[in-house]
Amino acid sequence: MKAKKLAELAMLTAVALIIFIVELQFPNLTPIQGVKLGLANIITVYAVYKYTAKEVFLIVVTRVILGALFSSHISVILYSMAGAMTCLAGMLLLKRAIPLKYLWLCSILGAVLHNTGQTVMAVILMRSVAAAANYPILIVTGCIAGLFTGICAQTVLKRDPRNAEKS
Amino acid sequence: MSKDVKICLAVVIVLFVVSVVLSIIILRPTDKTMVEIVQDNHVLYTLDLGREKDRSFRIEYPDGGWNEITIKDGQISVTDADCPDKTCVKTGVLRSETIPIVCLPHKLIIRFCDDGGSQ
Numbered sequence A: 001m002k003a004k005k006l007a008e009l010a011m012l013t014a015v016a017l018i019i020f021i022v023e024l025q026f027p028n029l030t031p032i033q034g035v036k037l038g039l040a041n042i043i044t045v046y047a048v049y050k051y052t053a054k055e056v057f058l059i060v061v062t063r064v065i066l067g068a069l070f071s072s073h074i075s076v077i078l079y080s081m082a083g084a085m086t087c088l089a090g091m092l093l094l095k096r097a098i099p100l101k102y103l104w105l106c107s108i109l110g111a112v113l114h115n116t117g118q119t120v121m122a123v124i125l126m127r128s129v130a131a132a133a134n135y136p137i138l139i140v141t142g143c144i145a146g147l148f149t150g151i152c153a154q155t156v157l158k159r160d161p162r163n164a165e166k167s
Numbered sequence B: 001m002s003k004d005v006k007i008c009l010a011v012v013i014v015l016f017v018v019s020v021v022l023s024i025i026i027l028r029p030t031d032k033t034m035v036e037i038v039q040d041n042h043v044l045y046t047l048d049l050g051r052e053k054d055r056s057f058r059i060e061y062p063d064g065g066w067n068e069i070t071i072k073d074g075q076i077s078v079t080d081a082d083c084p085d086k087t088c089v090k091t092g093v094l095r096s097e098t099i100p101i102v103c104l105p106h107k108l109i110i111r112f113c114d115d116g117g118s119q
Helices: A003-024 A041-050 A053-070 A074-097 A100-126 A135-159 B003-027
Strands: B034-039 B042-048 B055-060 B066-072 B075-081 B101-103 B108-112
Touching (some): A003 A053, A041 A053, A041 A074, A041 A100, A053 A074, A074 B003, A135 B003, B075 B101
């Protein structure tokens, strides 16, 4: 990997981490577990459309591990990892079908997949289907949050002059 | 707009509408009063909130950790815990039949149950 590419990826990871930690300081909007804006996913969506699968994978894994360490929520790393991986796999596949112009759509589906991954992990870990009770609510909020992060990422990608000729 | 995008858009819209309907059903308050407290898939207590007096008690987790549970005016909630995220505390009082109070680190679930096994 070239030094320049490495620096770019490292910077994106740092930005994602900062967004993640700032978002932790926001008060919870709802008491329902798992509902959050997921602003750090702006970086994930951005990277999915700009870098190769391997590079995005590196960013996301680093972000999840370091995020868990920094936020002292290490016990929930399995949930974040399950969510992040399903989301990433889904978005990498969807990228082929969905052009940059409809990136927000890819982001919504990514958010829904993220919540799906977390719910499945919760069901497995707690050995109880009760953990999936608020799944429909997570999909609703996931759609809204995914739309928002998607639009943010799309705006950033559009503003980057290096992508102007591609879109 | 290509065919693939249209399919994805349709999937998202259907998912969203179905989830909104399901969410409304889930969030309806219940008229049940029987509550069970489950830890690691074992029922620890079964309580009838209609008859319980106001009180607080602590549930210890075998691997370390505790949740402080409070019953007040026929409503149950986790008022304190030593877990890092405190999601169970933030959940507030138990209202819905489908959304339990959950403490993932301590594998604790508080939920409404049927009258059948009343003690």
